[in-house]
Amino acid sequence: MAVSPRHDTPASRIAELRNLLERANRAYYVDASPVMSDAEFDRLLAELTELEKAHPDLDDPDSPTKRVGGEPIDGFTTITHARPMLSIDNTYTEGDVREWYARVLKGLGLAEGGLFAGGTVACVCDPKIDGLAVSLRYERGRLKHAVTRGDGVKGDDVSHAARVIRALPLVLGARAPEVLEVRGEVYLPLDQFARINAEREEAGEELFMNPRNAAAGTLKNLDPTLIASRRLGFIAHGRGEASEGFASGYWEFLSRLREMGFPTSPHALQAAGVEEILKAIHGFEAGRHGLNYATDGMVVRVDSFAQQEQLGLTSKSPRWVIAFKYPAERTTTRLLRVEPQVGKTGKITPRAVMEPVVLAGTTVQHATLHNYGRVLKSPLNPDAPGGETTDIRIGDTVYVEKAGEIIPQVVGVVIAKRPENAARVVAPAACPVCASVVEVEPPEAEAEPTLETARRCINPECPAQIREKLVWFAGRKQMDIDGLGEKTVDQIIASGTIPLRTFADIFRLKDHRAALLSLERMGEKKVDNLLAGIEDAKSRGLAKVLSGMGIRHVGDTTSKLLARRYESLDALMAASVRDLMPNAKLSKDEAARLGVATEAPGGQETSLGKDTAGIVHAYLHSPAAKKTFAELGAAGVDLKSKDYRPPTTAGAAKGPFAGKTIVLTGTLTGYEREDLKALLEGLGAKVSGSVSSKTNLLVAGESAGSKLDKARELGVEVWDEAKLIDALREAGVDAPRPPTG
Ligand SMILES: [Zn+2]
Incomplete structure (x- = not known):
């Protein structure tokens, strides 16, 4: 265990780490030019987490460590927006945009016959991101709360989610105004959307329809750990209440936001006059499919806040802004058959299986129908999903869309063409x-x-x-076995002579070298490579084995999470269902069903959700899983964790300090008091400030006073520093600075 040297005080190192990590976040999310690798980021974050646990007095709710999760919340509270979040009128044609611009000119007295006829209006165009609008309120530079749009007047408090979105700054720095409300879009990056849906598919869970739907589901989740794992993005695009004089127009507003660490759209453009506006709209259309988030239009607004005020509002939306919506990436084709x-x-x-058709730049002939229940209730009008439905039939002309521009899906039936x-x-x-x-x-x-899911x-x-x-x-992404792709698996299974039915069979293929060589296109070199790849895969460790087993609800992220907390399969198997979800609060019914307490013991960095924990626990202890683990172990597969992080608070199960309540007193020559505290806590001890009947051990340095007297009075065991160092050495911990005197 690392203990900081004396010259680097915990407070200064904590400040340095917070600064480094916030800068890395900013470089990644605001400037789109990362300054450190994910691994480096994780390492520094782990160091900071450890330091903060050792120094609770230096805790800060805005620390980057708070962005990896925490206590789930019980439910949502409602907050009224300081200024309503109005909706924006949509337009679909160039003509609409021209008409809007003409109305703006007239409203500002710039139209023909007007007082200032002949001028142009400076506007700003920025992409309309398909996400969820939220309003972030900062007071004196610190995030106060985050609220969803809701009905525009009031929305749900999602501060717990906002705090773990790394794209959002929590602290704005010294130049921040007294009050600042930033509105923007929380979105799920497309690569994350693809990853999450792939994991859900593997876990046998319902897929998210599109990234917006997934972002909404994530933001409304009560568990910050899950929210953090989804890596939501954010782009600022509006202001609510703001202190006087913060900016005089939207373009300046965006630039000031960027200075303070908010991501804004790199595709925002200034446009003077309607021709430039239309140019910006068309210019963005071609490239928008290459972005890592879904966009569905361009928002055009009058730049000057004074002019915005002059134009005012209609009963439902501002007159100074309009959204141009791009036509949906949807097409129709004929359904040839449906394959299970x-x-x-x-x-x-x-x-x-459909007649091939070009959609958003690629040829598509397969699309998911999700499940047989949905086949029976396909919308007749995909733009009105709540409306009339029909069953999809072979030969139907169907609407096909790319969800999040990734997975093609059938979204409706052209009933007239049946x-x-x-x-x-x-x-x-x-x-x-x-x-x-x-x-x-x-x-x-x-x-x-129709209910079938x-x-x-x-x-x-x-x-x-x-x-x-x-x-x-x-x-x-699982065991990464070189040479064992789909084709090879099929070929070996089809041979009928080489057993390949279980995961352990893979590791026994080396006993069938001759049979492998007899397969078509399997030369000496290829077989040797395959067998070497298999040997190599034995050492991937617990996280990869777990994700490779394809357990429902246990994808990449969950496997890694488990492997971080449990140093081996044995340790994981010894965990109770409650151990798996230390941070989950349960209702009475849920607790009764699982036979555990409602209160969350908490205090762990990682925790499964309550729905997942029960299923995972039951699976791990099923006869089938136990058999698989035993076979893999016997085949020489490493079932120890490579991701394990020893707990830094009470929780270490072994050693002379585990579960002990220890008090430190007097002058210790070999340790910084705080470092020693962290060290002991890392070994499972609780370090307390005062001696009581619950104290197990007092470590007394030079000139110990009243605490030593009290310990003696209560009959508490007392060690001097030398004895402590011996015991630490015995526990396998190197004393960082041996006593010099
Ligand atoms: Zn079957």
């Missing part, structure tokens, strides 16, 4: 691969098929599931 696909969790997903003989889509009554029984979720869907093959021996599981396990 069996995933590695057994989930059977309907996949549309051929007379269009056949209904039949959900498979048995697994299309192994012919086993399927289970429908939720159970009510048996009687009412999932259909699964429940045969654990299902070859389709086994194949998908093996391919997943060997994949890049």
Whole structure:
């Protein structure tokens, strides 16, 4: 365990780390030019976390460490906006934009016949991001609260979420105005959207429809740890209440926001007059699909705040701003057939096979239909999702969209074009691969098929599931087994001579070298590479093994989270369901169902959510999982964690200090008091400031006074510094500075 040298005081190092991390956030989110790697960031963050735990007096709610999670909140409170968050009128054509501009000219007296006829109006265009609008209130430079738009007058307090969004500054610095409300869009970056949906798909969970939907779901989550893991982005685009004189126009406002650490759109443009506005609108359209967030339009506004005031509001929206919406990336094509696909969790997903069509720049011929329930209630008008629905039939002309411009999906049916003989889509009554029984979720869907959200093959021996599981396990982001791709897996399974049904079988392939060599296109070199790749994969560690197993609800992030807290599979298996979710508060019913206390013991950096913890715990202790772990262990796969971080507060289970309440007194020659405290806490001790009957041990340095007397009176064990150092050495901790006197 590292203990800071004396010359570097904890307070100065903490300040330095906070500064470094905030600068790194800013470089990444505001300037889009990262100054350190993710690994370096994580390392510094871990160091800061440790220091802050050792020095609770130096705690700061705005510290970067508060951005990785924390206590879940119980529910939302409502906050009234200091100034209402008005909606913006949408327009869809050039003509609309010209008409708006003409109205602006007239309103400002610049139109023909007006007092200042012939002038132009300076405007600013910035992209309309498809996210969720929030209002952030800063008072004296510190984030006071974050509120969703809600009904425009009042919204939900989502401060707990805002604090873990690293793109948002928590402290604005010395030049911040007394009051500043910044409005902007919280969004989910497209790469994160893809990752989260891939994980949800693997976990057999419902996919998010689009990034906005996912961002909204994330922001409204009560668990900051989960919110932090989704890496939401933010772009500022408006002001609420602001102290006098902060800026005289929007362009200046944006520039001042950037100085204070807010991300603003790098695609914002100044435009004088309607021709320049239209040029900006069309100029952005072509490149917008290359961005890492979804945009659906361009917001055009009058730059000067004085002119904005002069133009005023209509009953529902400001007159000085308008949103030009780009046509949706949607097209129509014909549905040729629907294929049931069996995933590695057994989930059977309907996949549309369509006549190829170009959509947002790529040719598309497959699209997801999500589940068989949704096939039965497709919107007739995709722009009115709550409206009339129909079932999708083979031969139908369907609307196809790219959700978040990534996954094509069928979003509706052109009912007028339905051929007379269009056949209904039949959900498979048995697994299309192994012919086993399927289970429908939720159970009510048996009687009412439109309620169906999932259909699964429940045969654990299902070859389709086994194949998908093996391919997943060997994949890049899991065990990363060189040479064991989809084709090789298929080839080995098809051979019929080489057993490949379980994860452990992979590690026994070396016993079948001759049989592997007999496969087509498997030469000596290729087989050697494959076997070397498999040997190599044995040492990936616990996180990769867990994510490779494709456990429901245990994707990449959760696996890593578990591996951070548990140093080995054995330690993980010893954890109770409550241990898995130390930060989760439960309702009475939930607690009763799981047989644990409602109160969260808390105090851990990482915690599963309450829904996940029960499922994960049950799975880990299932006979199937235990068998898999035993086989992997026997095959020589490393089940220790490479991500493990020893707890820095009470929690270490072993050693002479674990669970002890210790008091330090007198002058210690070998240690900074605070460093020693951190060291002992890292070993599982609680370091207290006063001696009581609960004290287990008093460490007394030179000139110890009343605490030593009291300890003796109460019969508390007393050690001198030398004895402490011996015990620390025995516990495997190097004494940082041996006593010199
Ligand atoms: Zn099956």
